[in-house]
Amino acid sequence: MEYKILSDIGNARKQNEDFCGGEIILDNNKKLGIFIIADGMGGHKKGEVASKLAVENTLYFLKKNLIKCNYEDENEIKFVLKQSYNYANTIVYRTSFYEKEYQGMGTTLTTALIYKDNLYVANIGDSRCYLFSDGVLKKITKDNSLIQELMDKGAITEEEALIHPQRNVITRAIGTDEYIKIDFYKENIKKNDKILLTTDGLTNSVLIEEMKEVLSSNIDLDLCCTKLISLAKEKGSHDNISVICISI
DSSP states (O other): OEEEEEEEOTTTOSSOOEEEEEEEEEETTEEEEEEEEEEEEOGGGTHHHHHHHHHHHHHHHHHHHHTTSOTTOHHHHHHHHHHHHHHHHHHHHHHHHHOGGGTTOEEOEEEEEEETTEEEEEEESSOEEEEEETTEEEEOSOOOBHHHHHHHTTSSOHHHHTTOTTTTOBSOOBSSSSSOOOEEEEEEOOTTOEEEEEOHHHHTTSOHHHHHHHHHSSOOHHHHHHHHHHHHHHTTOOSOEEEEEEEO
16 A cells, blocks of 8 residues: 655645645554545635644544554444544534634545555545546545535536536535534455545546546556646646545
8 A cells, every 4th residue: 555645735825725644554464544635614714724633633533543443343443433523523613613713614524544455434525535446436425515415406517516606615514513424435445446535626627537547547646646736727726736646
């Protein structure tokens, strides 16, 4: 398992409100990958603080508590993921609640745990996880967003979603409410698969077929990250752009 992380301020923003983290843990000859990406919201209300707090505290909680788990037990993994999100949400929410300068901040949060042939994903917001396997790029997560609701109703297409004026409106976030609802996903993976975590600075401007073309090319992970971000900027992304590319 290998991974690379790259985050870019993008074409238009004055600060980068995305934050990413990743670590591969060796525990009694067991290899566990933890990868987290977040897109802060709040602008002057410190979205960059929310994303950093969420990623760092989720990673801290998972590293501390996963070693007590049976990695083969899906229910245990899901339970610890849920606890880690509640832990991070409490910290961001209380910081926002008690610190006037941070009021109204929040963040998306997408986490991928990889152990052997299992991929576990937890998600809140519209950052995404994709799985590239056997030439097919599959979106694992489902956005918690107004645009996703419109697409589910058949009101707009994926292409129309890229230019919709409300494409940045999310319906769930870390830190904006005391209690949260988390989406969980599980996929089987195998050697040579690739996993992509990304913020909407990429997905709001780059089509899935264009991402697939980059991921299917025979390039290293550094160049893969660079090409994805460059493509988003070339296509006019106005947001911060962050990606985590993982090779199994």
